[in-house]
Amino acid sequence: MIRVYTAKSVITMNASMPRAQAVAIRDGIILETGTLESMQPWLSKFEYEIDDQFKESIIVPGLIDPHLHPSMAAVLLPTHFITAMEWKFPWGTTPATTSAEKFDERLAEAISKPTHKDLFITWGHHDLWHGAMSRERINSIEKKKPIVVWNRSFHELCMNDGALEYLGINESEVGNASQIDFEKGRFFELGLGYAIQKLNPFILDPEIFKEGLLKLKDVVHFGGQTTIADMAVGLFDFDNELNMQKLLYENEDTPFRVELIAHATALIGRAGGTNEKTEQLIASLEKHNSHRLNFRKRVKLFTDGAFFAQAAQLLEPGYIDGHQGEWLSTPQQFEDIARTYWNKDYAIHVHVTGDLGLELAIDTLEKLQSEKPRFNHGFTLEHFGFSTPEQIHRLAKLGANVSANAYYVHELSDLYSNHTVGFERASSMARVGSCFREGVTTSLHSDFTMAPAQPLMSMWVAVNRINEKGNTMCAEECLTPQQGLEAITINAARVLGMDHEIGSIRAGKKADLTVLSEDPLKIDPIDIKDIEVQATLFEGKVFNIDQK
Amino acid sequence: MIPLTILAGYLGSGKTTLLNNLLRQTSKPIGVLINDFGELNIDSELIKNKDELTISLTNGCVCCNLNDDLGSSLEFISKQGIEGAVIEASGVAMPIKMSNYGQTWPGFTFNGTIAVVEGQTIKRLLLDKFVSNTVKSQILQSDLVYLNRHSEEDIKLISSLSKEIVLEENVSNFTDLVFNIDSTIQHKTNLDIVDHDNFYSNVFITEKPIEKKAVRDLIANNPNVERVKGWISNKINETWLVQATKSGCNFSLSNNDTKTRLVIIHTKEISLDALAAEL
Numbered sequence: 001m002i003r004v005y006t007a008k009s010v011i012t013m014n015a016s017m018p019r020a021q022a023v024a025i026r027d028g029i030i031l032e033t034g035t036l037e038s039m040q041p042w043l044s045k046f047e048y049e050i051d052d053q054f055k056e057s058i059i060v061p062g063l064i065d066p067h068l069h070p071s072m073a074a075v076l077l078p079t080h081f082i083t084a085m086e087w088k089f090p091w092g093t094t095p096a097t098t099s100a101e102k103f104d105e106r107l108a109e110a111i112s113k114p115t116h117k118d119l120f121i122t123w124g125h126h127d128l129w130h131g132a133m134s135r136e137r138i139n140s141i142e143k144k145k146p147i148v149v150w151n152r153s154f155h156e157l158c159m160n161d162g163a164l165e166y167l168g169i170n171e172s173e174v175g176n177a178s179q180i181d182f183e184k185g186r187f188f189e190l191g192l193g194y195a196i197q198k199l200n201p202f203i204l205d206p207e208i209f210k211e212g213l214l215k216l217k218d219v220v221h222f223g224g225q226t227t228i229a230d231m232a233v234g235l236f237d238f239d240n241e242l243n244m245q246k247l248l249y250e251n252e253d254t255p256f257r258v259e260l261i262a263h264a265t266a267l268i269g270r271a272g273g274t275n276e277k278t279e280q281l282i283a284s285l286e287k288h289n290s291h292r293l294n295f296r297k298r299v300k301l302f303t304d305g306a307f308f309a310q311a312a313q314l315l316e317p318g319y320i321d322g323h324q325g326e327w328l329s330t331p332q333q334f335e336d337i338a339r340t341y342w343n344k345d346y347a348i349h350v351h352v353t354g355d356l357g358l359e360l361a362i363d364t365l366e367k368l369q370s371e372k373p374r375f376n377h378g379f380t381l382e383h384f385g386f387s388t389p390e391q392i393h394r395l396a397k398l399g400a401n402v403s404a405n406a407y408y409v410h411e412l413s414d415l416y417s418n419h420t421v422g423f424e425r426a427s428s429m430a431r432v433g434s435c436f437r438e439g440v441t442t443s444l445h446s447d448f449t450m451a452p453a454q455p456l457m458s459m460w461v462a463v464n465r466i467n468e469k470g471n472t473m474c475a476e477e478c479l480t481p482q483q484g485l486e487a488i489t490i491n492a493a494r495v496l497g498m499d500h501e502i503g504s505i506r507a508g509k510k511a512d513l514t515v516l517s518e519d520p521l522k523i524d525p526i527d528i529k530d531i532e533v534q535a536t537l538f539e540g541k542v543f544n545i546d547q548k
Numbered sequence: 549m550i551p552l553t554i555l556a557g558y559l560g561s562g563k564t565t566l567l568n569n570l571l572r573q574t575s576k577p578i579g580v581l582i583n584d585f586g587e588l589n590i591d592s593e594l595i596k597n598k599d600e601l602t603i604s605l606t607n608g609c610v611c612c613n614l615n616d617d618l619g620s621s622l623e624f625i626s627k628q629g630i631e632g633a634v635i636e637a638s639g640v641a642m643p644i645k646m647s648n649y650g651q652t653w654p655g656f657t658f659n660g661t662i663a664v665v666e667g668q669t670i671k672r673l674l675l676d677k678f679v680s681n682t683v684k685s686q687i688l689q690s691d692l693v694y695l696n697r698h699s700e701e702d703i704k705l706i707s708s709l710s711k712e713i714v715l716e717e718n719v720s721n722f723t724d725l726v727f728n729i730d731s732t733i734q735h736k737t738n739l740d741i742v743d744h745d746n747f748y749s750n751v752f753i754t755e756k757p758i759e760k761k762a763v764r765d766l767i768a769n770n771p772n773v774e775r776v777k778g779w780i781s782n783k784i785n786e787t788w789l790v791q792a793t794k795s796g797c798n799f800s801l802s803n804n805d806t807k808t809r810l811v812i813i814h815t816k817e818i819s820l821d822a823l824a825a826e827l
Contacts (some may be wrong), residue, residue: 178651178796190648190757193619315680324681330559331678360678 002026002048003540004039004227009058009519013490013504023059024048025511028539032507040497053542057534058519060485061456061504062226062512064257064492066403067349067382067445070258074212075203076123076449077219077320079150082106083124085411087452090222090545091215097124100131107149109143119166119202121148133158135185148199153308156188157195167198204236204246213248216453220254222545223454224367224533226512229259229496231301231349231382231445242288250290255536255543258284259496261300263350264337265329275340283344296497298347298378301337302328304357307385307408308320309448310420312354314386319420325354335364342368347378347497350405353385353414362391365398375399380495383447386421387431396438402497403443405450406430406462413473415465432462432487433477443492444484455488455521461527462487463474481521481528549657549800550626551577551759552650553726556686557638557664558673562696566664567636570722571577579625579633583618583695584643584670590784593715599601601646619653626655632727640682643689644793651791658791658798661691667698673707684709691729694719754812758788760799762827763810767792770823778810 003025010020012033020033023169024042032039036050081087083101097103103125111120125133128330138147147162150156164170164185174180180193187195202208220228233241242260249258264275271278281331285295302407305311305326313325328351329337341348358381365379377399384404395402408429417426435442444458448480451458463484472478479487493503501510517532535544555563580720618635625633637646643661663686668827673683681790687693695706696716706713717808719725760779767773776792779802790810791803812823 173654175656175800177796179648190619190652194654195650197619197623318681324642324685326642327679327682330639331676332559333639357677409636 002031002042002046004036004043004048004050004417005054005059005513005537006036006050006052007054007057007515010059011061011485011506011521012506013061013486014506017319017506020505023511023513025537025540028507028511028541029414030507030509030511032504044441049466054515054535058516060506060514060516060520061489062536063224063488063514064443064490064496064503065220065223065225065261065446065448065453065455065458066227066229066443066492066495067231068228068453069232069235069407069449070213070216070238070245071321072449073453074244077212077215078203078208079121080110081124082110082122082402083152084129088222088454090218094124098129103130103462104137104141107138107147107162111142111145111147114499117202117208119148119163119199121150121199121203123370124152125149126152133186135160135164135183137243138185138480155309156186156192159185159187159195161185169195169198176265196361207464209240209244210248213244215348217249217254219448219453221536221543222533223452223456224514224516224536225453225455226256226514226536226538227259227493227496227498228256228453229261229504231447232263232266233260233295234263238262238267238270246290246293250292252468254292255538255541257538259298259498260293260295261298261546264294264299264341275337279340279344280402280459296347297345298349298497299341300351300382301334301341302336302351303360304328304352304354307353307383307405308412312385313356313360314421315355315359315388320422321497323418325356327357331360334360335367338364339368339371342374342377342379343372345374345377347380349380349382351382353383355386355388355391355415358384358387358391358395362395362398362400365395367402369398377496378495382445384431385429386425392431392434392438392440396435396440401441401443402428402432402435402447402490402494403450404432404462405447406432406437406444406458406465407446408466409465410461411451413467414469414471417473428474429475430462431474432479436479436483441491441494442483442487443495444487445492454529456516456531457529458523458531459484459488459520463525463528466526482524483524484528485520511537549737550633551659552622552635552644552653552656553659553729554635554637554646554650554661555664555726556637556641556643556646556661556690557639557666557690558669558679558683558686560669561639561664561666562694563664565696565723566662570634570726573721574723576631576723577629578629579630580612580636581618581633582636583638583646584644594622603751604815609652613739618649622649622653622656632659634642634726635736635815640679641686642682644827645688647689647793648796651796659727660691661689662726662729663687663710664694664696665698665702666696667702668749670687670702671705677729694725747817748813750777750814752807752808752812752824752827754824756780756808756827757781759810760788760797761781763790763792763799765796766812766823766826767797769826772814773812773823778808779812780808 004022006022021035023033024031024039031042080092082097086096088104097106133149133337142161146166147157147160148163171182175182175454179189180187268278273279304313310328352361380401380403382403384402413426432442445455462479463481466480467473493499502512515535520528557563647661650656674680692712693710693715760784779787780790781787787802788799793799
C-alpha cells in the first residue's frame with residue numbers, strides 16, 4: 001500500500017525539484033514527490049492512503065550526523081549534567097548554570113534525589129563560570145556519599161571524601177604525584193588518567209554503558225537524525241562497542257541507521273602488527289553487517305591532537321604561549337597507513353584539527369594522487385578546526401571532502417581569540433564558507449559529545465557564527481541557510497558515500513524524513529536552533545517525538 | 549618505588565637498539581613498555597621479565613581514550629617484582645608529558661628522560677616541515693641526549709640544544725646509562741660542549757632548612773625557571789630528592805644525609821641571590 005504524506009512544504013534538497021507538497025512512500029522507499037495531482041500516475045494504479053498528520057509542518061530529508069562517538073556518549077549520558085550552556089535532551093532541558101552559587105545549589109538538589117547508583121558523577125563544571133572546584137567545596141555540600149565533579153573539558157575532576165574513600169585512593173599512594181592534588185581532591189591530565197582507571201569499573205560497567213547507549217538512542221531521535229556515523233569504532237573496546245550497538249540498535253524501534261567506520265590504528269595490535277594485516281581485518285568487518293549497522297570501504301585515521309585540548313598542530317606562527325601541538329603518529333607512519341588504504345580504494349576519513357595537521361593530510365593526498373590517481377575517492381578532512389584559504393583551494397583540486405565541527409566557533413572562538421591563537425585565526429576556525437566557494441563537498445557534524453547531537457544546532461552555528469559571548473565571528477565564512485541544510489543532509493550523505501540512497505527526497509531513495517515545526521530556509525536564521533523536531537520517518541515508519 | 553626511565557626520540561633514531569643493548573647487559577628484572585603501534589621489533593628472548601607489554605597508540609589525551617593503556621600497564625608491571633622500568637615512547641611523544649607518568653603514577657619514581665638522536669638524520673629532521681618542532685622539543689625537554697651514528701658536526705648541532713650529551717662510543721654500561729642518569733650527567737660534563745644559548749644552570753647550596761612548598765613556589769612563580777633538581781633538607785631533618793619541572797614537582801624521601809643542594813636551570817640570566825631569598 002502507498003502512503004502519501006502531505007506537508008505545508010517539502011524541502012527536497014534535490015535541485016531539480018527543490019520544493020514539493022507531498023511524498024509518496026511504499027515499502028520504505030520514496031515513489032514520488034510533488035503534488036497530489038502530479039502523483040496521479042501512481043495513485044490511479046495502486047491502493048493508497050493520504051496521511052495529513054504533518055500538513056502544518058515542514059518535511060526535510062532525514063538529518064545526518066556523519067561523525068559522532070556512541071561509546072563516548074554512552075559514558076557521559078548516564079552522568080548528571082550541570083553546564084554553563086543550555087543542553088536540550090529528550091528527557092528535559094539542562095538549564096544554563098552560570099554562577100558558583102547556582103552550581104552548588106543544583107549539585108545539592110541533584111544529590112538529594114534517590115538513585116540506584118553508589119557513585120554520583122556530575123559533568124559540565126567549568127572554572128570560568130562556576131569557580132574553582134575542590135574536595136572541601138564538595139564536602140561542604142555532601143561529605144559521605146561518593147561524589148565526582150567532572151570538568152567540561154574532560155581533563156580534570158574533583159572528588160569528595162566519600163568518593164576518595166569509596167575508590168580506595170589514599171594519601172600514602174598518591175600524595176607525591178605531580179598531577180594529583182590530594183588535599184584538594186583534584187586529578188588532572190595524567191592524574192586524571194589515574195582517577196579514570198579507578199572509575200572505569202563504574203563508568204564502563206555494562207549496565208551503565210547500556211543505559212548510556214539507550215539514552216543516546218533517544219538523543220539521536222530527538223535531534224532528528226535518521227543516519228549517524230560512528231566515526232571510530234574501536235575507540236575503547238572494539239567488540240564491546242560493536243556488540244552493544246548491535247544488541248541495542250538493531251531492532252524495529254530504532255529510528256536510525258549507524259554507519260560504522262573502523263579506527264585503523266586501534267586495530268593494528270589485534271590484526272598482528274602490520275598495516276596490510278589491519279587492512280585485511282577491516283575488509284572482513286562487513287561480515288558483521290546487518291540492516292541498520294554497516295561497515296563499508298571506509299577507514300578512520302588521525303593526524304594531530306584534540307582541538308579542545310589545544311593539541312592541534314599549527315603552522316607558523318603557532319600558539320601565543322609558544323606551546324607545541326601533538327602528532328598522533330609520525331608523519332611517515334601516517335603516510336604509510338594512508339597509502340595502504342588508498343591503494344585498496346578506501347574512502348579515508350582523517351581527523352585533522354590544526355592547519356599543520358591539515359597540511360600533512362593534504363600533502364599526503366597529493367602524493368597518493370600522483371602515485372595512483374583516483375576520482376570521487378571520498379578522502380575526507382574531519383573536524384577542520386584551523387585551515388588556510390590556500391589549503392582549501394588545494395584540497396578542492398585534489399577532490400577531498402570536508403566534514404566540519406562548526407560548534408567550535410560557538411564555544412571556543414572567544415576563548416581561543418583571547419588566549420590561544422589571536423582573533424584573526426580564532427574567528428575563522430571552521431572556515432566552511434570558503435569550502436563552499438571552492439566547490440568542496442562540505443558537511444557538518446557534532447562529534448558528540450564535543451557538541452550537542454543536534455544537526456539544526458550545527459546548522460545554526462555555521463549560518464550565524466555567533467559565539468557564546470554573542471559576537472559574530474567572521475561573517476565572511478557564514479553559510480547560507482541553503483548551504484547549511486545541504487551540509488546536514490545531502491552533503492553529509494556524500495561524505496559517507498551514501499548519497500545514492502539517502503540525503504534528499506526523490507524517487508528511489510530510502511524514505512528517511514524529518515518533520516519540522518518551521519521552514520529552516522525561510523525562518524529568521526537566528527531562530528534555526530529553536531525549530532522543533534516533531535517526528536522522523538525511518539524507511540517509511542513514523543517515530544513521533546514528544547515535546548517536553 | 550620503581551625507578552622509571554623514558555626513552556624518547558623520533559622514529560628510527562635507535563631507541564629499540566638502545567633498549568636491546570640494555571636488556572642484553574642487565575641482570576635486573578626490568579619492565580618494558582613500548583608506546584607505539586606497528587610491528588614489535590624487539591627480540592622477545594631478550595626480555596628478562598616476560599610481562600612485557602606493547603602499548604598501542606596512546607598519544608592522545610585521556611578525553612578521547614578512557615582506557616589509559618600506558619597507565620594501566622604501569623599499574624600491572626608495578627606488581628611484577630621488577631627493579632626498574634623503561635618506557636620506549638612513540639616517535640612523536642613529548643618527554644615532559646611522558647615524564648608525568650614517572651611523577652604521577654603511584655609506585656614509580658621518575659628517573660629521567662633520554663632523547664635518542666641519530667646523527668645521520670637529525671639535521672634533516674630539524675628542518676622538516678612537520679616534525680622540526682617535535683624533534684627539537686624532544687631534545688630540549690630530555691635530561692640527556694644519547695647521540696649515535698654521528699659526525700663531529702652533529703655533536704655541534706646537538707650541543708646548541710642540550711648540555712647533557714652522551715656519545716654512543718662512550719657507553720659501555722647501558723644499565724648505568726639508563727638507570728643512573730644523574731651520574732652519567734656528572735660524567736659527561738667533561739665533554740667539550742660548546743656554549744649554550746638557551747639555558748643557564750646554577751648550583752645552590754644552603755644550611756637553611758627548605759620545605760617542599762618553597763620549591764613548588766619557586767618554580768611556579770618564576771617563569772624563567774625551567775627545572776630544579778637535587779636534595780632539600782627540611783626543618784625536621786628529612787632529606788627529600790627533588791625533581792621539579794614546570795609541569796610538576798616530584799619529591800621522594802631520600803636516605804642521603806645531605807644539606808640542601810639544588811641545581812636550578814633557567815632560561816634568562818637571573819639573580820641567584822634573589823631566587824635564594826625566595827626559598
